[in-house]
Amino acid sequence: MNAFLNFSKIAKGLSFxxxxxxxxxxxxxxxxxxxxxxxxxxxxxxxxxxxxxLYQQEVDADFQAEVQAFGFREMPDKLAIAFKTQTNTPDxxxxxxxxxGMYLQGEAPFVDLTDRVKAGDLMREFxxxxxxxxxxxxxxxxxxxxxxxxxxxxxxxxxxxxxxxLN
Numbered sequence: 001m002n003a004f005l006n007f008s009k010i011a012k013g014l015s016f017x018x019x020x021x022x023x024x025x026x027x028x029x030x031x032x033x034x035x036x037x038x039x040x041x042x043x044x045x046x047x048x049x050x051x052x053x054l055y056q057q058e059v060d061a062d063f064q065a066e067v068q069a070f071g072f073r074e075m076p077d078k079l080a081i082a083f084k085t086q087t088n089t090p091d092x093x094x095x096x097x098x099x100x101g102m103y104l105q106g107e108a109p110f111v112d113l114t115d116r117v118k119a120g121d122l123m124r125e126f127x128x129x130x131x132x133x134x135x136x137x138x139x140x141x142x143x144x145x146x147x148x149x150x151x152x153x154x155x156x157x158x159x160x161x162x163x164x165x166l167n
Contacts, residue, residue: 034064038075038090045069058148114138117165125161129154 039048048067056063068090070078075093082089119141120134127134127143130150134143145151 034066035092036088036090037065037067037092037094038078039067039069039094040072040075041094042069042071044094055148055151059151113166117162121165122161126154126158129157 037048039045045067048065052063052065052067079090079093081087115138118138120136120138123134123136123141123143127145130145131147132143132145134141134145136142
C-alpha cells in the first residue's frame with residue numbers, strides 16, 4: 001500500500017514520528033516491510049536516519065525504513081519513473097512543491113482526498129493518542145506528542161481511521 005503525501009514541510013522532532021510515520025503506510029509497519037521514504041535533500045537524510053533510529057530505540061526495534069535522498073531537481077524524474085512503471089514506488093515523499101509543479105506543467109496526477117481525509121483532523125486525532133496536540137488545514141498539518149509507547153497502537157488503528165473517513 002503506497003501513499004503519496006504532499007506536505008510542504010514535515011515538522012521536526014517527534015512531529016516526524018507523529019506526522020511521517022503515522023501518515024505513512026501503517027500496513028507496512030504491521031507487515032514488517034521497510035517503509036520507503038524518499039526525500040529531496042541529502043542534508044535532511046541524516047535527520048531522517050536519526051529519527052528512524054530514535055523510533056527503533058524508543059518504540060519498535062523491528063521497524064525498518066529505507067531513506068533515500070535525491071536532489072530536488074532529480075526527484076520529479078525519479079517519481080515519474082516509479083509511478084509509471086509501478087516499480088520501487090515510495091511510501092512517503094518529501095519534496096519541494098515548486099519544482100514538482102514546474103515539472104508537471106499542469107494538474108497533479110494524484111487523487112485529492114482532502115475533502116474526505118483532512119490532514120488537520122488526522123493530526124488532531126493521532127497526536128492526541130500519543131499525548132500531544134496537532135491540527136492544521138485540510139491539506140497540511142503538523143503535530144506531535146511525547147508518549148512514544150502509544151505510537152504503535154495508534155499506528156495499528158490508522159488504516160481503520162482512514163477507511164472510516166473514506167466511507
